[in-house]
Amino acid sequence: MHPVLEPYVFKRGSLSVRNRTVLAAMTNKQSHDNGVLSEDEIAWLEARSEGGFGIITTAATHVEEDGQGWEGEFGTWSDEHLEGLTQLATTIHQHGGVGLAQLFHGGMRAPERLTGLQPKSASENELGNGLGQSRAMTSAEIDQTIRAFGLAAKRCEEAGFQGVELHGAHGYLIAQFLGASTNRRNDEWGGNQRKRTRFLEEIVREVRRSTGPNFLVGVRLSPVLPTCDLDLDDALETLHLCNEMELDFVHVSCWDINETGAYNGVEKPYTTHFRDVLVDGIPLISTGGVWNADDAQLAHDQGADFVGVARAGIAHPDWPTYLAAGSSEPSRPPFDEATLQKAKLNSTFIDYMRRWNGFVSD
Numbered sequence: 014m015h016p017v018l019e020p021y022v023f024k025r026g027s028l029s030v031r032n033r034t035v036l037a038a039m040t041n042k043q044s045h046d047n048g049v050l051s052e053d054e055i056a057w058l059e060a061r062s063e064g065g066f067g068i069i070t071t072a073a074t075h076v077e078e079d080g081q082g083w084e085g086e087f088g089t090w091s092d093e094h095l096e097g098l099t100q101l102a103t104t105i106h107q108h109g110g111v112g113l114a115q116l117f118h119g120g121m122r123a124p125e126r127l128t129g130l131q132p133k134s135a136s137e138n139e140l141g142n143g144l145g146q147s148r149a150m151t152s153a154e155i156d157q158t159i160r161a162f163g164l165a166a167k168r169c170e171e172a173g174f175q176g177v178e179l180h181g182a183h184g185y186l187i188a189q190f191l192g193a194s195t196n197r198r199n200d201e202w203g204g205n206q207r208k209r210t211r212f213l214e215e216i217v218r219e220v221r222r223s224t225g226p227n228f229l230v231g232v233r234l235s236p237v238l239p240t241c242d243l244d245l246d247d248a249l250e251t252l253h254l255c256n257e258m259e260l261d262f263v264h265v266s267c268w269d270i271n272e273t274g275a276y277n278g279v280e281k282p283y284t285t286h287f288r289d290v291l292v293d294g295i296p297l298i299s300t301g302g303v304w305n306a307d308d309a310q311l312a313h314d315q316g317a318d319f320v321g322v323a324r325a326g327i328a329h330p331d332w333p334t335y336l337a338a339g340s341s342e343p344s345r346p347p348f349d350e351a352t353l354q355k356a357k358l359n360s361t362f363i364d365y366m367r368r369w370n371g372f373v374s375d
């Protein structure tokens with residue numbers, strides 16, 4: 014059997030997952046302006062649970078109203094969101110998948126055109142495109158945002174999700190705190206990498222405090238993030254600190270699992286560096302450029318305990334079936350509109366995918 018089709022049992026709550034495939038978080042813009050989940054977004058994720066993914070991660074969902082990064086992004090900041098969240102978690106569970114909500118705050122990347130407010134971040138940072146600057150959060154605001162992560166996680170647990178993934182990758186608020194250029198604070202939230210990691214650490218602590226003993230809590234990190242001036246040394250120092258946090262998994266977002274970097278003078282794939290630093294008890298998810306069974310095998314051989322896909326899972330809701338012996342290769346982009354509609358993308362999501370070079374054929 015393909016190693017990624019083997020089941021996995023988390024220590025926490027002895028929660029078992031039917032295989033080690035993960036649908037990685039994907040913003041899909043299909044929900045309502047007030048943050049309420051739409052039937053379309055629920056149907057899109059339902060199809061991936063029905064299709065056999067072990068873990069189904071939702072799109073990044075903002076934990077505070079002013080944290081919204083994209084149009085049509087669902088929220089977890091109000092009890093008004095509970096009904097939709099419950100419907101989503103229930104349906105993922107009914108089809109046998111483990112549902113994780115990806116919690117985030119956009120920070121300086123939560124645009125004023127969506128929130129009506131000047132974006133907040135660790136420091137005053139240039140937003141680019143003539144959009145001015147973010148403002149630096151006060152200590153009280155930092156505490157409030159940490160509490161919001163806890164409340165959002167609690168809502169997700171109440172709704173029936175098995176856990177949350179805290180989005181510390183790709184340059185959103187947590188990553189803005191982790192990066193030296195976006196976090197130039199000289200109070201207890203900034204200074205060196207250890208201090209820049211404190212925001213994440215406190216969020217993990219608060220989420221743990223707010224949820225029950227069987228609720229999974231993990232973190233997604235980028236191995237390098239030039240926009241925040243975070244290099245591999247910084248990422249791995251944060252990962253060392255993650256070993257001390259009460260985490261159930263870490264997810265490294267490679268974009269391309271073939272990419273390598275040097276740490277302590279040794280060049281290795283990012284996944285391998287992450288696996289080497291992470292303590293044995295914490296499983297690692299790795300995502301980036303995996304399309305077929307050989308790619309999944311490579312990620313596994315590099316040290317991934319779980320293998321994530323995003324784009325392959327858009328066209329192939331049943332992507333895990335392509336890992337079984339003797340199965341054919343999953344077809345590759347471009348995909349026509351009819352194929353994407355059949356795969357449960359609505360017209361807004363299909364339009365969004367037109368921005369991903371060569372994905373949609375017209």
Ligand SMILES: Cc1cc2nc3c(=O)[nH]c(=O)nc-3n(C[C@H](O)[C@H](O)[C@H](O)COP(=O)(O)O)c2cc1C
Pocket residue numbers: 037038039040041072073115180182183233266267268300301302303321322323324325369
């Ligand atoms: C349409 C789309 C939306 C995405 N939205 C998110 C997101 O909300 N959160 C996140 O952490 N990553 C997001 N990503 C990144 C993916 O999770 C993944 O890391 C990336 O696409 C590389 O994996 P792949 O080569 O399998 O597509 C998104 C990717 C795509 C294609």
